[in-house]
Each structure stands twice: as C-alpha cells, then as structure tokens.
Amino acid sequence: MRATPPPAPRQRLTAVLTPLGWGTLAGSLALYAAGFALGYPEPVVLATGGLLALAAALAWTAPRPRLEVRREVTPLKVPRGDAAVAVLNVTNLGRRGLSGLRAQDRIGAAEHTVDLPRLPKGAVRTVSYPLPTDTRGEIPVGPLLLVRADPFGLTRRVRSYGSPVTLLVRPRTVALPVPPSGRAHHLEGPTSDNAPSGTVTFHTLREYVVGDDLRHVHWRSSARTGTLMVRQLIDASLPTTTVVLDTRDLTELAVDAAASVALAAATAGFPVRLVTGDGPVPDAKDPETVLDRLALVRADTGGVTEPMRLARGGGSLVLVTPDPAEAGRVAGVRRRFDRVICVYVGPGPVAVPGVTVLPIGSLDALPLAWGSR
Template sequence: MITRLGWGVLAASAVLYAGGAALGYPEPGVLAVAGLLAVAAAALWTLPRPRLEVRREVAPLRVARGEAAVAVLHVTNEGRARSGLRAGDRFGSRVIDVEVPRLPRRAARSVTYRLPTDRRGEIPVGPLTLERSDPLGLSRRTTSYGAAETLVVRPRTVPLPLLPSGRAHHLDGTSADNAPAGTVTFHTLREYVLGDDLRHVHWKSSARTGTLMVRQLVDATLPTTAVVLDLRPVAYDGDEAFELAVDAAASVAVAAARQNFPVRLLAAADTLLETKGGPADAEAILDRLALVAPAPGVSAMDVARRVAAGGALVVVSGPAADPADLLPARRRFDRVVCVRAGSAHRSPALPGVTVLDVPDLETLSAAWTRETR
C-alpha cells in the first residue's frame, strides 16, 4: 500500500515531468523518473509477505478487573530466516507492541506479554499485525496473523455474608430448593434412592406399600435477593465511582448465588439476569455485569418500586442517591439496603432502610457485615 508520502512523490513526479516537457528542460523529467522508480522500488520492497504461523493463548480467559492476565504468542517461521520482528497485537481498540526475536527458517518462538485489565468488558485479543515498510516510507504493507481470542474482564468482588431475609429458615443450613433432601416443608412422598437421608424415611407408608418411601421437603419461603444497579452517569462522581458500584452489585449478587439463593439482577428498566442460585449462576452474574455501561434512563429508586415484592432489596447507586426514596419499599421486602458507592459521608439512619456509604470496595465487606446483621 502506497503511503501519503508515496502518493505525494508520485504527484510531484507527474508535475515535474509535465513542466519539464512543456518548458523543454530535461532535468525535471529525470527527477520525475527517479521519483517513479523510488515508489516502484518501495512497493516491491514491501511486496513479500512473511510466512508465519501464529497461535495465541490467553490465560485466564475470565479475570476480575485489575487482576493479571497474559497472552502467549507461538510464532513459527515457515519461510526464509528473519531478523527480529516488531509487530502489534490488537487488544480491543488498542494495539500492544510485541517484539518477536530472530526466527531462523522453520524455527518457532513463544512471546509472552501482559494484558491490561483495568477496564471491564469482552475484549478481543488479536490478530497479530506485522507492518513492513521501505526505508523511505513510501510504501507500507500490513499483514494479520492468527485468530483472535476473547478476554472477559469482570467486576471485582469481595466475600460477603448472606443478607438475612425471609420469615422462616431452616436452622440446620441452607433453605434452597436444590438442597439434596429439601428443607423444612413437606411436599410429597417418593421412593427411596441411594444416598437419601434415612431420617426422612416414612415408615408407615413404606410398610403399607412394601416400598421404602421418603419425605421430600421444600422451603416455601425461599428468599430472593433483588439487586438494582443505577446506570445513570449523573448518579456518580466519575467513572471510578460507577466501577465501584458495579463491583458492589456483583459482590452482593454473587454472595447470594454461591449460597444457592435466587438472585434477580436489574438495571435501568431492564432485568439483566434472573437466577435460581448456584456456582454456575454466580459465574453468569459476573459475565453479565462485565458488559454493563453507564447510560441515561430512570433512577434505581424508580426501578425498585416495580420490583416484585418479597425477599431482600439491594439498591446500588452513587452519592447523589437519596435513601429516603426507598422508605415506601419497607413493607414490600424483608430487608431493604441502599449502597451508595463513592460516598465518604455517613448517611443518617432511616427506619427500615439500611444505608451503606462505601468509599471503596475494601470497606464494603466490613460495613455489610456490621450493618446487615
């Protein structure tokens, strides 16, 4: 590909040739021919395409914001020997410079470099681009190698205790429907299968039917944690406060999901995700929150008014949020919590609403444990 400088040389050569021919001077014509030959030589210089095979690995493919991630390029030279190459590997909208060492014919080299993980999102990594230009900068050829991989940068989280919610819970442990033998409320009788707790055997029914029968128990008051994330830029004091809000929402939702409780995740007027709880759902929550971005719209307080009643309600917003707007929700939920991300000032206590002012993620765990007991 001819560069702007190359096109300029071609244009100047044409002007010189035409001017020299019109005025009868041979010197401009000689300069014009020299310019044309220089551009032609530059194009031939950049014409050969290096024969490289590139394979890329990204580890890990999913990472929390700010944690380490690396890319490994395995480069094999299938053509003639080459000195060190300077290439660029695409990372989203950026290009990361990569130095490839000398490659003899049929030789392979591996190059490792760190990936920036300061921003959330699904970020394509690759392809590797090799730019070859002539010494005068008249022609340039860019070639791409290797398939792209995708790095998912997810929110940071901190461990949080489960938010107490619901009116009746099993005293011996989890009250999730996916518990091996159910929980507290009788649901039905079923045949015994290997691994069932013998304490749940219903002996009268077993004697009457001649088949070992067990009681299947469920929890009729399984609490749901509804997490509402405010996406409006006006609610936050800059991008860092918004990122802190996303981290806080992820921490709350993941804590509930990992303990097998249902989670409803909402932002603006949309339901981002609705899960039944479990480790796989916790991963799905992190993947979904990796993609959220600031957007104008309704406030989190307005969204909270339309959330189905029951369980716990956690609203995550910025310093501009007024927790008093959540007072009408007290009668519809067992627990109501307002997390104000980026706020360093302690808000006054409100009856029935727990307000957490969180200046950074490190203080969230202690404040959550202290205020939600």
Template sequence: MLSGTGWGTLAGGAVLTTTGYALGYGEAAALGVTCLLAVAFAVLWALPAPVLGAERRIVPSRVSRGDPAEGVVVLTNTGSRARRGLRAVDRCGGQDITVEVPALNPGATHELRYPLPTARRGRVPVGPLRLERTDPLGLVRRMRPYGEPDTVLVRPRTCPLPVLPSGQAHHVEGPASDTADDGSLTFHALREYVLGDDLRRVHWRSTARTGTLMVRQMIDVSLPHTTLVLDTRRPAYASGDDFELAVDCAASIACAAARSHFPVHLVGATGPILRTDGTGDDGDALLDALAVVRGEELASVTAAFEGLERGRGDGALVVVTGDARGLGVVDRVRRGFGRVTVVLVGDADTDGPGTASDVRQLRVTSLDELAAGWRREAVR
C-alpha cells in the same frame, strides 16, 4: 500499498523529474529519479507475500477491571526463505497495538506478547490480527489479516464480603436437592437421569416423549436469597467513576451470595437483569452480566422495584445507588424482606425522603470502605 511517506516520495519524485527535465536542472531530475527508484525498490521488497502461520489467543479471556490481560501470538515461518521487516498489528478497543517481529528463519517459531487495555469495563473487541511487511525506508506496507476477531470480557472489580443474615434460619448447606427437606423443595427444571438420582423424581411423560430417562431437578426455596437492585441511572451518580464503583459494589455483594450457593435476583433501573438459583457457576454468570451493564438516562428508579412487593417476608434486599432522593420507594417493598440495606456510593445526596429506621444505609467511596462497613453490618 504505499504509506503516507511513500505517496509523498512518489509525488515529489514525479514533480522533481518533470521539472528538472523541463527546465534543464539536472540535479533536480536526478533527485526525482532517485525518489521514483526508491519507491519501485520498496514495492519489489514488500511484494512477496510472507508464508506464515499465526495463532492468537487472549490470556485470560475474562479479567477484572484494571487487571492485566495479554494477547499472545505464535508466528511460524512455514516458507523456505527468511522473513524480515514484519510487524504484528492487533486492534483492541478502537486502538491499534503494534509489535515488531524479529527476523524469522525457515521453520522458526516466535511468540509475541503484548498487553491489552482493561481500564474500561465491558466486552472489548480484539482483532482481527494483521501482519504487515514494510520496506527499510517505510514507503510501502503490505498487510494480511490472520484469524478471526475475539473479545476480552472486562468484569467489575470485587472484594470478598460475608453474606448478610436475613433474620430467619435457613438451610446452611446450600441448594443440595438430594439432602434438603422435601417440604422446602420446589420444581426447577427437567434434566437427564444420572446414576444415583432418586427414581421417585423420574418424569415419566417426558421420558416417554423423548425416549431418554428424565428427572425433576428440585431447588431448595428455603435458601437465603438476595435481591440486589443496582441503580443504573446516569443522573444518580456524580461521575462515571462513581457509577463504576456502584457496579463494583453490586458485583462484590452478588458474588458473596453466589460463593455460598445462595440465589441472587439482580435488578437494574429498568427491570430484572439476571436471576440465579444457587447452583453451578453463578458467580461467573453474575460477573458476566454486570460486565456489560451500561448507564441509562432515566428520571426514576421506580421500575426496578415493580413486583418486589410480593416478597415472602424473608431474604435480603440490597439497593446500590448514588442518589438517596429516590429511596422513598424502598419503604413500599421492605415488608417483603427480612433485611434491607442501602449502599450509597460516592457523594450521595441525603436530602431526599428518609427511609424507615430498620433500613440500614451504608455510605462508601471505595471498595475498602464497602468491605469494612459490610462486615460491621454482618454482625449486627
């Protein structure tokens, strides 16, 4: 297809040629013919379709906000002629990233690397990759898509934190269903039998129905659990940066519990976001969930605390917000937890209703302040 320059050259050539011949201006006619010939030459130059193999991957596919991620494209000339005038164009997050491709001889392979934008948290679409062939004058561009669209998941930033004690003794080994006391175990799910499983936990009805030996998977309910309420209301924060810092704080707190294999109940302003049981890659699941959290136009955070009054009186409740005026609701649920901590992000408003004296408040304006304050809370 003709580029903007190509269309201008074609129109100009037509006007000059017509005017030159009509009015007897030979120079104008000659210039017009030259323009038309240039466009014709450009079309012939870009006409042959390049016979190329292209493979694109994203390294890494998950990255913390602000950390580097790259698109890696491997091009192979599978034709019998050298290819010149190529460039790779990849669309990422609404913007085009263009990389010039050097001349490729038959059978040659070349690897292209280009940075991807990771400044904004979320699922960033990448692609599809396009290869463009242009003539030396930039009058004609031929485009061909390669591969399928992909995504890079930009997660919140985190800092290492200890787990806050909840005030009661708990199983310190994590959710090991084979070693925990039977009195602290409860049914979680059914799974296929693996060598070494306790045969007393075989679920015979499911085994008969599926034809596969199935066992009960148990979890230790005595584990220290963390209920994390992230205030996702946009009006609760002075700026978008404060909201991003709140998500970073929530991610750091959640990952601290997940690294110790403790259950986490993540709640947003409108209700539950994710509940983990302390097994598997809970940290990755929590970061993936927080990567796509968006601000909401809500007036109250009350919905986030619905159902939390039925706590068992242990575990930790952590509230991350930028507005202290909505914290009166914390007093209604704090009896269901052994420890309650409120993290106030940014220039938080502290003129609202106060909370009970056993509710700790921690004001932070950066992840470094969160790390320092959290360690002080951990030794109280």
C-alpha cells in the same frame, strides 16, 4: 483461562504504496516532466533514482511470506484492574529470513503496534503486550494485521490473521458472607433430595456427573447437544437475595458493591435476583452469569423506585445507591422483605428508619461494614 480462536481465512493484499511511496512516484514523474521540458539532465537522474527506489521496494514486499500467526488473549474474563495480556506467536515457514515485520492489533478504539525482530528461516518469535482493564465492559481485540514494509517505507504488504475476540472486564469483588434474610431454615444451601414437598423447582440445565439421579436427565437437550444433560433443581423455599442497583449517576464502586453482594449469595447456592433502573437482569442465577451481566451494566436516567416496588418480595433486599432520596424510599417496601439493607455509596450520612444503612467510601470498606450490620 486461555483461549485460542480458530484460524480464520487470511486476507491477502498485494503490495501497495504508502503515502511516502505515492509522494515519491508523483515527485519522480514531475521531475521527469521538468527535466525533459527544460532540457536539464539532473531532474531526470533524480527521477530515475526515485523510480528505482520504488521498484526495489516493490521487489522487497512483493514475495508472499509463509507465516503461521496466532494471537491468544488470556484470560478472556478478568476483574477490573487485573492483568490481561495478548500473546503473539509468529513462525516463519518460508525458505528465507524475513525482516521489516510489524503487527498491528486493534484494542477497543485504539491500535497497538509491535515491531517484530528479524525472523530467520523456521524461527519463532513470541511477544506479549498488556490489554487495558481499567474500564468495565466488553473490549474487542482484533483484527490482527501483520504488515511487512521495505526499509525506506515506500511500500507495504498487509495481511489479517485469526479472528477478533472479546475481553470481558468484570466488576471487582470482595468476599462477603451470605446476606441475612431473617429466616433460619435451609442455611446449608439448596437441595433437591430433602426439600419440603412442593418447594423444589427447576433452576437450570447442566452436564451429567457420576451420581446424578437419572430421573433428572433432560433427554431432549441431551439429544440436541450430544452431551448428557440433567435438570438442576433448587429449593424454592430458600431465601432469595434481591440486589437492586441504582444506575443513575452510576459509579464503579456501586457496581463492585452490588457484584460482591450478589456473588456471595450465588456462590453459596442461594437464589439471586438482580434489578437495575431498566428492570430485572435476566439469567443472573450463578456466580459466572452474575459477574457477566454486571460487567455490561451502564448508567441510565431511570430510577429504581418503580423496579424496586415491582420486585417480588421475600428474603433479603439489598439496595446499592448513591442517592439519599432513593435510600429513603426503600423504607416503603421493607414490609415485603425479611431484611432490607442499603449500601450507600454517596456523600454524607444517611439514616432510614427500619433499614440497615451501610455507608462505604471504598470497596475495601464493604466487608467491615457488612460484618457490623
């Protein structure tokens, strides 16, 4: 996935003195004062040299460079630990070559600096640099600043280009079969044509594709968006997978395991409910939104006992927790669900009567444990 943000209005700043430039100016004025006060010509000569250097530096950075600058982040959504890069393209549209260019891109709380080689007239320079993906969540990238400094580092001109973008680092996942629910019907996935009467319900809106029933067209949304939209219906009798993620002492292994389970059900077209210590996670209905929502989950102090008790019953309940006590409490709701599974990511063995407990120490161990349940 590649995204090129639309060019934003560029901020033009006049050439300004750097701290070294201000120091040179102050030193030159002090030398002038000392030279005239004491009657010595040497300080005056040194001060004149400093001021001439400042004048040359200002003349170097004062011309406004004509540049076309684009920074692309690809991909915009990436599993934790996978590669993501920023690609910077700079084109010199001016009549003369440019040197002393430096790009400064803010990535999260850090700043990444890239020194650009000399740009002859009409030349294009492309540089890329990796983006950090070790931490799950949103990572703002930008604004991008292009700095042109003189060879002495006395002055510089700074301009911003483009708009900031957001890199979304999602949980890692592994492939799993659909969680068992104890119900054998409708294993082929949701349908709206052959579903038993009264079990079909609205799921979401999507764009029309050839072959869709025109009776399902949502005309109000189609008029508002300018694109033909249809109602996507699901068979409400399909078993729902409820994934409960214990967010106290949250670990990345727990989030990855919950994402893998929820993704398996959503990819197969079965209804999914996500629940954390803060309660149900809204709009986690399809594979993309499941990963997007779990990318933003953070640790909290609330347990999942109450959210789990209030969760709608039926289908499978999968609890992901590092807490043995929380794993024991899931037995209290097992009668409301067709199947209860606890993915335990904590230390030591855990056994809960009536509950299938899958202890794992790494995400790679989840498929094997899942297949042996």
